[in-house]
Amino acid sequence: MSLLSFCEWLQxxxxxxxxxxxxxxxxxxxxxxxxxxxxxxxMVLASDIRMLGWGMRHESVTDLISGLRVWKWIGGVxxxxxxxxxxxxxxxxxxxxxxxxxxxxxxxxxxxxxxIFRRSVYRNTEALDQAPSMPMIxxxxxxxxLLLWAGLVFSGRLxxxxx
Amino acid sequence: MTVxxxxxxLSTSPVANAxxxxxxxxxxxxxxxxxxxxxxxxxxxxxxxxxxxxAMRRQxxxxxxxxxxxxxxxxLAMMLITGPMMFSADAVTYSVNPSFRLKMIFLAIAILYNFxxxxxxxxxxxxxxxxxxxxxxxxxxxxxxxxxxxMIAFV
Numbered sequence: 001m002s003l004l005s006f007c008e009w010l011q012x013x014x015x016x017x018x019x020x021x022x023x024x025x026x027x028x029x030x031x032x033x034x035x036x037x038x039x040x041x042x043m044v045l046a047s048d049i050r051m052l053g054w055g056m057r058h059e060s061v062t063d064l065i066s067g068l069r070v071w072k073w074i075g076g077v078x079x080x081x082x083x084x085x086x087x088x089x090x091x092x093x094x095x096x097x098x099x100x101x102x103x104x105x106x107x108x109x110x111x112x113x114x115x116i117f118r119r120s121v122y123r124n125t126e127a128l129d130q131a132p133s134m135p136m137i138x139x140x141x142x143x144x145x146l147l148l149w150a151g152l153v154f155s156g157r158l159x160x161x162x163x
Numbered sequence: 164m165t166v167x168x169x170x171x172x173l174s175t176s177p178v179a180n181a182x183x184x185x186x187x188x189x190x191x192x193x194x195x196x197x198x199x200x201x202x203x204x205x206x207x208x209x210x211x212x213x214x215x216x217x218a219m220r221r222q223x224x225x226x227x228x229x230x231x232x233x234x235x236x237x238x239l240a241m242m243l244i245t246g247p248m249m250f251s252a253d254a255v256t257y258s259v260n261p262s263f264r265l266k267m268i269f270l271a272i273a274i275l276y277n278f279x280x281x282x283x284x285x286x287x288x289x290x291x292x293x294x295x296x297x298x299x300x301x302x303x304x305x306x307x308x309x310x311x312x313x314m315i316a317f318v
Binding site: 023026027030031034035037038039040041042043045046049055056057058059063064067068070071150153154157158160161 | 186187189190191193194197198200201202203204205206208209212217218219220221222226227230231233234305306309310313314316317
């Protein structure tokens with residue numbers, strides 16, 4: 001089975017049809033997707049700002065990273081699940097959309113980013129807080145996080161405009 | 164100049180022409196609008212989660228709020244620039260769109276609330292139960308702004 005024929009099959013499944021043809025389902029799922037980006041994307045931004053030394057100086061990196069970790073995870077799951085549902089109702093369009101594939105590539109990079117910086121940054125916040133100045137590795141992690149984050153928003157928004 | 168005349172003029176203004184020019188213009192501005200609301204609503208939500216006792220409990224509410232305030236303002240500024248830019252692109256249609264009108268009402272209330280009652284709760288010595296109520300109202304208001312905004316494209 002080719003990827004395209006899988007997309008064709010997926011589009012005709014009951015779930016795909018329900019989201020596509022139900023008048024309110026699509027905007028509601030889209031709204032939850034956006035809300036999760038706002039609530040939890042903002043938390044990612046706050047942590048990045050702190051590690052880049054742009055602000056939040058009264059909060060320790062530890063408090064920001066571990067104090068918000070649960071919510072970032074919950075938010076991430078909500079964004080991914082609602083995003084999958086949105087893609088589910090028009091997989092053929094996604095298959096042909098350049099922006100969709102760019103976004104998927106960026107998502108893979110987000111996963112890699114989390115893995116690569118896990119030990120040195122995200123599970124090492126107490127050492128970061130004790131360092132006299134923010135270590136370069138944490139700045140790099142935060143800068144890349146910001147770029148990936150913005151890239152996901154742009155590529156996601158562009159999917160709707162790909163023809 | 165009447166309101167409909169103003170909308171007509173706006174939708175042929177240089178900004179509107181730029182927005183309706185290259186096909187990437189609108190999605191680019193819209194993406195900036197999304198990034199703006201992540202700053203605006205995201206930073207407010209962190210304060211609200213804190214007042215609800217759900218995050219960052221080791222820091223005082225007022226401290227978190229004052230450190231986040233510049234980023235909230237940056238978010239608000241982004242929204243107030245990109246929003247009218249998108250509006251101008253199709254001003255006549257948007258101005259009579261019921262979701263758009265609802266969004267503007269929610270937005271006015273949310274902004275007013277954020278800089279008055281919400282601010283008082285955030286700055287109080289021990290926000291406690293009042294703070295929790297203030298946080299819930301805040302989250303509901305911003306969710307309403309976002310929800311009504313999402314519906315503009317569907318009504």
